[in-house]
Amino acid sequence: MWRRVDGRCTETEQRTSVKVHVSLDGTRTACGSEIPEHATATTKTADWHLHTDCYKCAYRLWPSYGPAGYVRPVNSDDFPIRRV
Numbered sequence: 001m002w003r004r005v006d007g008r009c010t011e012t013e014q015r016t017s018v019k020v021h022v023s024l025d026g027t028r029t030a031c032g033s034e035i036p037e038h039a040t041a042t043t044k045t046a047d048w049h050l051h052t053d054c055y056k057c058a059y060r061l062w063p064s065y066g067p068a069g070y071v072r073p074v075n076s077d078d079f080p081i082r083r084v
Contacts, residue, residue: 020052020053031054049081
């Protein structure tokens with residue numbers, strides 16, 4: 001199941017595991033997953049880095065959209081993203 005909230009995409013698996021993705025175009029997540037039509041669309045946010053827990057999304061967005069003053073994650077253990 002997918003859900004889009006405030007510019008980020010949430011993928012739920014078996015109701016207990018939630019992965020929060022980021023999408024710039026509303027069609028695909030930054031990590032490359034397609035967003036299903038039944039997902040709820042919302043607007044983009046400047047604070048995407050505070051919400052995502054998808055390492056691939058953060059890694060791919062960081063060069064262009066990485067926030068100043070935060071540490072770029074190096075693996076999936078670096079979430080939530082922290083300040084320098």
